[in-house]
Amino acid sequence: MTAVAAQPARSHGRHRRMFLGLLAWLAGIVFFLPVAWMILTALHSETDAAANPPAVTAPLGLDGYRSFFGAGGGPSPWPSLINSTTVAVTSTALVLLLALPAAYALSVRPVRGWRDALFFFLSTKMMPVVAGLLPVYVFAGKTGLLDNVWLLVVLHTSMNLPVAVWMTQSFLADVPASIVEAARVDGARLPTVLARVLAPVIAPGLAATALICCILSWNELLFARVLTSVTAQTAPVFLTGFVTGEGLFLAQLCAASVVISLPVLAAGLAAQDKLVQGLSLGAVK
Template sequence: MSATMTRPRPLRRREPLVRNHSKTLVGLAAWTVGLFFFAPFAWMVLTSFHSETDAATNPPSIAAQLTLDGYREFFGASTGASPWPALINSATASVLSTLLVLALSIPAAYALSIRPVRKWSDVMFFFLSTKMLPVVAGLLPVYLAAQNLGMLDNIWLLVLLYTTMNLPIAVWMMRSFLAEIPVAILEAAAIDGAGLPTVFRRIIIPMAAPGIAATSLICFIFSWNEMLFAQVLTGVQASTGPVFLTSFVTSQGLFLAKVCAAAVAVSIPVLIAGFAAQDRLVQGLTMGAVK
């Protein structure tokens, strides 16, 4: 017998079949839930390419002939009503309010997380309590104040309102993101003589970039989709995209194909922003989670 005996190779452990089946079931359940939420949007997109006659059939015909008549109606091919002023107003109000929200929420989150003020939990509860009031309850006072100030049908009024509406959410989100930054890095920067503006520019903002992207995207979506204040407080000059959608619901009836085409067209900027910041959004929303 040889002095050096060959040791048998250890057998690889195979995962139990039950675990494999459970993973498969979880994957199928996730796909089912995802398709369930995606189905209404897919149906809206398909209906937007149908004629009004095919869209009004019950049940709707999936294999109906496709057409661009709904999109031609949205862009004013026959009516002459252009959606571009409303879309530009939506973009202006959403972008400017988001920038203002970030400019106010990041310093506030810094004071509530990295350099916490006294009774910071009471401050956070105050921010949260501002979201407990229904929007309809504050509509009349806001309307009267805007009327007295001469700001009705003014895009800057929407910028101010969207900023105040999204600021509490942004403060809560940014606080959770900034709380993940190690304090030791900030202390080392302070020892090296870095001032607060330098710390913000070279440490806090780069490290919290995913959180800033997630916060800005959510605030942009909320501002873009808001319709109640825009419907009541604007008229012709400051009308937004969601308000323009209501013009397709007339006394003659609901033109389903036109409404679906208009809804898809108004949703495109939000979808583009979501896909462009997808990686940052996922990374930002998972900051602080158990890895």
């Protein structure tokens, strides 16, 4: 009787898993459709891309990508891509360098009032970014830092640091205290403990934190749009140049969006294993 009664339960569980799997696939397809449409539009000519209804069966070509890379006499995207790479990589490295000791002081060796300090870090993300735009612009104008890539590095570091501290603190909170104590008994100083003991243990978490901060820095537009013009222009700012008063160059815009999305997509795929490990680190006790 028990085996007979268990069969409907197993069948119900199998049907439930199938339903959840189909639901997950459906959600994935819905999220991927705009990306697929963007890739397809980038391969059309401007006339076919602007057609209404869209010309799905129109001839495909690489004119949009040629125009993006300056084949038609337009500006080259390489300086903007180099600026975005410089800002994203440098600010992410600084964020990790500052977040690890801060998270250590908030979890492994908690200072007095560490909970208040942790919530203070988070509260800095509650202010709208545009509220700090005018003071930053005035400061940059007075100090001659307008259109300077290193100003963006400092801003992106300060903007992403609270997120990195919160994430790193949650990873360090799950590290056994005995590991740190053993290192200190062996005479290891704090920099050695952070670099050679804790960092390897939470490497997946640091990879996840670095990837998220890098994506946030790469996609930031508001400060880059206001504080840069030519020299320090980033890729998102360059992307907005395809929307002009003469009209919307849809095929070129989609081609530019695909190219600019590729670096963070490649970084995500390269760090996929560590990203999954890092985001799930500490989720199962």
